[in-house]
Amino acid sequence: MATDIISSLPCEVIDNILKYLPLFDAVRTSTLSREWRYKWVTIPHLIFDSTCMGNLLWKYNAVSIIDKILLLHKGSITKFTLTFADSKICPHIDNWLCFLSKCEELTLCFDCSGSYPMISQLLFTLDQLTHLYLVHGELMPPPIFKGFERLVRLNLVNVSMAAGDFKSFICKCPMLEYVMVESFGPKAIGDLEIDAPNLKFFSYRGKLNSIYFKNASRLAEMSIIAHKLKMPQDFPLFEESHSNVLKFLSQIPSITKLTCNRNFTQYLARDGVPHKLPNNLNHMRFLSFWVIDLSTIAEVSCALCLIRSSPKLQSLVITALGLRDRENLKTAAQFLKEQQACEIPLTRLESIYIRNFSGLESEMEFVKLLLLAATALKKLEIISKHNNVSRKARHEMFEELATSRRASTHAEIIIRDFEII
């Protein structure tokens, strides 16, 4: 075998091998020989995660390690990741961001629950960013912030930011395709308006006053698990000009996959719900209600409105709330029975999955309504409410559903007990 096989490889190949090495392994190659001394200093990705930093922190000063590596580094850093740090590291970010003018993928995760260290304004000068992932911190874009022209993916977890700032931030990042926000800080209970023409994925989890999409015609996947959305005291009669569900869904015509929590469903239904949307949601394949009260007319009618307006729906997933109010139950069951008269076009629906089912009259009527309409149904799977439904009751539910009228003769019906898998 030839001597020094690795050094005879073309530079490009060596650089690429170093790129796949963890940072400290790459640093160690500097002591292989003089030829190798400065090969590592051009690696474009600097990853300081807990695998490399975790067992060093008791012995070494993390700040001086990062300082040193950045000082020796030459060329562009296109990916920078810091995921081991506590809030004490924060003040040093300023110095480091100066080295990251070419950075495309930036990840900063601070482990400091409850506090929101201010992230340096220098962040807003990194105009090459395509991916930004922040955990814990406060963001305050300066008025002169021009936007991230190339930003495609944005992940914010526990990042404190005023709703107005967030709105203008999104607006200034025209290439955004993916936005995931989990729990804004205390500042942010506000009104979200999202104007993102290239957005394909949007997920929000946390407190919120209101949410509205202005320009999101490509949005395909959305999940909203919201709390504290503004509600009026009582549900008024439906008036098309005010309808929230109409207003909201007309802005996202390409939606394919939608997940709503109870608060968001109530929010959509808050000004009354039409029987069906004027324009079908022709791309919708997957619809999920993560907790819905099937005994509340507003929520049920909102769900039915979405189902009726989604002729290509293939899969429906529901987590039922269970019993809260016995009086509503009767009214809702009656309402659902009446709906049987109007046709629901469900020619593609193949799978229905319902969790936390307790066999309430309204729940049963809801399922019967779907069985009556879904001509292509293959599987109805019901998971009964934990500790609440006896084997006998499950059997009775099964009998009742199995003998009710069904549009699809070959649909399999399964009712089983909750189990931890």
Added chain:
Amino acid sequence: MARKNRNPVGKNVDPEAQKKKTRTLTLKSSDGQEFSISESAAVLSIAIENMVEDDCAGGVIPLPLVDGGTLARVITYLNKHAEDGASDEEKRKFDEEFVSGMEMGVLFDVVLAANYLDIRGLLREVRRRIADRMKNKSVEWVRKTFHIESDFTPEEEEQMKKEFAWAWEGVDSDVDD
């Protein structure tokens, strides 16, 4: 070199693609061995594709930088990736197994061939594999494995080790894998 985006072979019904599947090429290694391969598999190598397009092939394509053993391996890879109906998952599994059994010397031969023939997927796979082997290994292990001769004095080496002491934490004790 021209960068071309190739559609994965399969499902394609255009007559040109059909022709490529049935047409075979002959690749000749540095030690004179000849291998037949369908054109659709061969052109997953951008270098070969360019040679075919420039029509400098003339039936047999000589590859003076690749020996027979390495070329046989590369052809196995190309055939799998040109296979009709092989799912991405299947190919991924194949890639994993393909490189996992290779000794370091073989990995270097293959990485050189993949670089020369411009086969992106294979190049990525082998580079990652080489890096995986180097992870957590001592400087001495890397020197021995890659036949690198140190030209540092022991004092210089000691000094550098001190300077980057944190980079030596958690290094495996030398065991051959």
